[in-house]
Amino acid sequence: MKNYTKRQKEIILAAIDLIAKNGIQELTIKKLSQKIGVVESALYRHFPKKQDILLGILAVFRENKEAILQAVQAESDVPLEQLRALFIKRFKYFSEHPAVASVIFAEDLFRNDSRLSQMVYEIMKTNQAAIIHLVENGQKRDDIRKDLPATQIAFILASALRLIVTQWRLAEYRFDLNEEGKKIWETLERMVKN
Amino acid sequence: MKNYTKRQKEIILAAIDLIAKNGIQELTIKKLSQKIGVVESALYRHFPKKQDILLGILAVFRENKEAILQAVQAESDVPLEQLRALFIKRFKYFSEHPAVASVIFAEDLFRNDSRLSQMVYEIMKTNQAAIIHLVENGQKRDDIRKDLPATQIAFILASALRLIVTQWRLAEYRFDLNEEGKKIWETLERMVKN
Amino acid sequence: MKNYTKRQKEIILAAIDLIAKNGIQELTIKKLSQKIGVVESALYRHFPKKQDILLGILAVFRENKEAILQAVQAESDVPLEQLRALFIKRFKYFSEHPAVASVIFAEDLFRNDSRLSQMVYEIMKTNQAAIIHLVENGQKRDDIRKDLPATQIAFILASALRLIVTQWRLAEYRFDLNEEGKKIWETLERMVKN
Amino acid sequence: MKNYTKRQKEIILAAIDLIAKNGIQELTIKKLSQKIGVVESALYRHFPKKQDILLGILAVFRENKEAILQAVQAESDVPLEQLRALFIKRFKYFSEHPAVASVIFAEDLFRNDSRLSQMVYEIMKTNQAAIIHLVENGQKRDDIRKDLPATQIAFILASALRLIVTQWRLAEYRFDLNEEGKKIWETLERMVKN
DNA sequence: CATGAATGAGACTTCATTCAT
């Protein structure tokens, strides 16, 4: 986000908000410009193409994921606790930014443009790698079962996180994501703990 | 699908195909009619609105889920084996019908119409209930751990199934879904088995 | 109407009804066929073109006007009473057939086809001629003022009749046409009586 | 019309022209844009919906009626003369703007939209009220017969005005509206004068 | 930290009509 001007950031956040509201179809230049309070063509001063705005959205996601990862590693050096913190923080972040939650797991939105789908793929991979790394550390310390491949454990953790957020979103945020997320984490933890 | 005429089924399948190719944006009346080989307006003899075609797509999904569920229960009466079969069959079905896979987990596509999102929700719920039921049976027979709530176990199973399919799709079907799916299942099985 | 088959009459009446409901735009082959209970193409067995149905509507009007005229002349031989009866009967007929009222003064509907607009013109002229004739008779008997041209008196009578019906229709039939019509007639009568 | 931009006024006038030519069916976005000399979608910058153009047309009517009313009251303070002037001016205006005449009495055109039909109703009512007021003034000064209700006199005046314009229009403007209108007014005047 | 006008492509949908059965 450091590469983006203030105005650009404003536009990106507005875009996330719009998508959150009614899906990607809600993200039109017209609606976006209305939300910002300028005329349509004014947006083109800040982004040459609509897809550059989507690219900006992905940049927000990436940055956020990285920030959480660093925070987690700073807080504790016990891998299992780091993983737990990772989960908890994600849920907290999504609770506070439902719009982001609304977009972050909807990869389909980015399928049509190769730049976009590539970036989605890259973010996913990086994130996965980080979780795998934490799991492996946990296994080394004998905190996490060693009879299961770290990649698969990581995969299962990530999948559960993703689905709970998706369901929360489809339920229109009617249940407490922090609470339900915590429960799921606890079940997962008991499954993988030694 | 029994409520649909031959021509309607044909249209629904063509629609699934189009969506699979490039996402929901690819599903336009024009492209759909071209694929069928008629003029645009001809489609309206078979479906009054575009959304009725989407409704038809969901009907295909529901029917398929129900069919698999019944087949699974017919094959074995050991819950854990039923669950495994459920997984394996799903992967097999998706391998053979990537187009369906492409749509089935993209709930966002159906968000804008209340009829559609309601049907999506209903299908999800029914499916979840069935898995929970199987897990409970497994717990009764002491095949599955009892120290974890059946709903949560079911949730985790479903989430993994869903993510592996999603990744396969995003990877443009470049890995073998049956194989990877089987691996994931085995990990999951070891996690929940007693 | 004698030239029309039973089915054709049925279609014509249904068409009048549809137009009454929401204007000429409501008269589509689809809606008409639904109302009749057949499939669209079935209508073409009875009328080669849509405009032939409109022609049929006009035939209903003409026939009705002629019938009222004859009834009126049979009832009395005092011109002023004949004119009053003409008014009263028209209002009664429209009260009972609002659909007809809805179409009969909407000449614009028939503007686009020369056959249609010609027939509208002809009906109007015939009707006018009849009223003028009655007024002239009234003048001859010294019942009606002679200082005003019969054509103009007739014109004024017709115009009032027409507007009261139009207003009744625009008011969605919320006032009693018979009553208001009678009042207007009485005012008119006092204006033209000797 | 002060609420409309120059371009909007231009569009409204073009729309009136088109309707005059062949009825409301002639008013399509395509034809309208061609007449203006832009592409179809360009119109939507100036009016969000087609019906907003129709609303604009009605605004023209209302404004014109009000202008005439004020002019008439400025010219004379004898009610009967004011009424005569009202008639004459209307005929003059229509003679010069046949397109407007073509639309102003075709209330059916506006039936389908509640905003439109409401505005039509309001214009009609205001106009009627003004005429009634003039008639009442005439009665107070003993210029107009008192044995007839003012509302009914006003109604009859308005109805005649309306029908003569309609006939002129249906006759495709082949007679002189000013002349015929004047004749009708004179007959009416003799009917209502004391 | 922009506005106003326009463009061209394309979206969904409706309509009258035809034709084989």
Next chain:
DNA sequence: TATGAATGAAGTCTCATTCAT
């Protein structure tokens, strides 16, 4: 006393984008 399928033209409207100011 008809049905089912299709057609082609047209209609309203939306969208991303461009360009002159």
